[in-house]
Amino acid sequence: MAPVRGAKRRSKAAAEKKAAMAAAAAAGGALGAGGGDWWDGFCMRMSGALSCMEDAQRFESIFKMSRRTFNYVCSLVKDEMMVRSSSYAFLDGKVLSLEDRVAVALIRLNSGGSLVTVGSSVGVNHSTVSLITWRFVEAMEERASHHLRWPDSGEMEKIKSIFEKIQGLPNCCGVVDATHITMCLSSAEPNCKVWLNHEKNYSMVLQAVIGPDMRFMDIVTGWPGTMKEWSILHSSGLFKLCEKGARLNGSKREVSVGSEVGEYLIGDAGYPLLPWLLTPYQENNLSDSKVEFNKRHAAAITVAPRTLSKFKDTWKFLHGEMWRPDKHRLPRIIHVCCLLHNIIIGLQDAASAMDEACVLSDHDTNYKQQVCQLADENAVRVRDKLSEHLACR
Structure with a gap:
């Protein structure tokens, strides 16, 4: 598509960025300040040197993005990722939340670890890692395509x-x-x-x-x-x-x-x-x-x-x-x-x-x-x- 001129397009781009910021802020509020129950619980499932880092540093080390950006990504893919809300569970039987699913997919993409390695690190079956990651890819294609345009x-x-x-x-x-x-x-x-x-x-x-x-x-x-x-x-x-x-x-x-x-x-x-x-x-x-x-x-x-x-x-x-x-x-x-x-x-x-x-x-x-x-x-x-x-x- 050729570049589009005019104030209307610029206003639309500005509106998109404003909406993104609002969504990230809203998601952050929903998850609780300073990490909330989800992040505390997810940390307990992980082990190793990460446990000695400051909370924000640990989060960024795992996901390669800030908590604010993670919240925004969750807000983008929520509808598609939660279609089958009870389909994915940890090995202890607890159903994965939206944040858990996005976290698993991001760890798979940014760690490069095998399905077994990623699954073992967070306590889920390797097949669940595969299914969640592909669902995340489909959701991002559907909801985030406007983030890459001319x-x-x-x-x-x-x-x-x-x-x-x-x-x-x-x-x-x-x-x-x-x-x-x-x-x-x-x-x-x-x-x-x-x-x-x-x-x-x-x-x-x-x-x-x-x-x-x-x-x-x-x-x-x-x-x-x-x-x-x-x-x-x-x-x-x-x-x-x-x-x-x-x-x-x-x-x-x-x-x-x-x-x-x-x-x-x-x-x-x-x-x-x-x-x-x-x-x-x-x-x-x-x-x-x-x-x-x-x-x-x-x-x-x-x-x-x-x-x-x-x-x-x-x-x-x-x-x-x-x-x-x-x-x-x-x-x-x-x-x-x-x-x-x-x-x-x-x-x-x-x-x-x-x-x-x-x-x-x-x-x-x-x-x-x-x-x-x-x-x-x-x-x-x-x-x-x-x-x-x-x-x-």
Whole structure:
């Protein structure tokens, strides 16, 4: 969908955020201040080093989000998660509450532990962990999809101003990048080779457009690890929308007298150079203006690997260490983890620790940089205009 202009859409976005804050506050009140009976009871079912932490720190260590954000997630999925209110019980026979169910699902997603390990840690059968986690995924898809959408025109103007303020790139709308989600497949499985990437790991690719606040603006996943970054881009809805002018079609920016550039994304050398997707210069002996462009481009693009690294570090289920992931369900689980990532940022969650100063490992450690030599002639001129503009500043 193309960005929608106008005050009506901005008002709707503001109303959604206000409703989210109200829901989180209401849920927090219902559960009791300072943790309440549910959290006290859940803590008693868990053991280990967590017991010596402060209450808030312990909660955030387990769920990778604050209590306030957890309450909001519960409010989102309540109706779907409680359809069969008496279907799930602890091993001692006590029926799991809404909070218990959300807690089990989040532990499964962010710990990366097996069904048996997660079940043992909280006192439920491993089959119950599986059923609850999938129910949670379905509920999040149904109720939280609005947390991952393309920005409207007002939001995009703010994004562009941040990129220009920080790195001096005018009219930049985001960064596109991709990462491999490792899978545990058997070599005996039919068609397994299509999932075997260039580093000889079985994987599924996640492509994402990321804003300066580390929020996902657009994602596509489900493609096998054998596909190159540019092939996935070309197959995506993002590519089709941008090529026909239905996205990145906002106001142009004058960079010199009689010279202007439209909205664009930036990406690494693994992507083609397009009028709406600018990649770094790759040749040797660059002019000073081109060196300056590459310098600014490299600094701005770091938000993507940092985001993907933090994302995969939080949702360890995506490390491929779990039992035989269903490759037909995995794209939906990846999508829900992206929704949760955005919710944490949207509620300005201190527990998320999405701090520019944090040092994280590369999201695709030991993966060699792919290089795409495809370059659109118009894009070459656009990039040259920008490099000359930056050199004069």
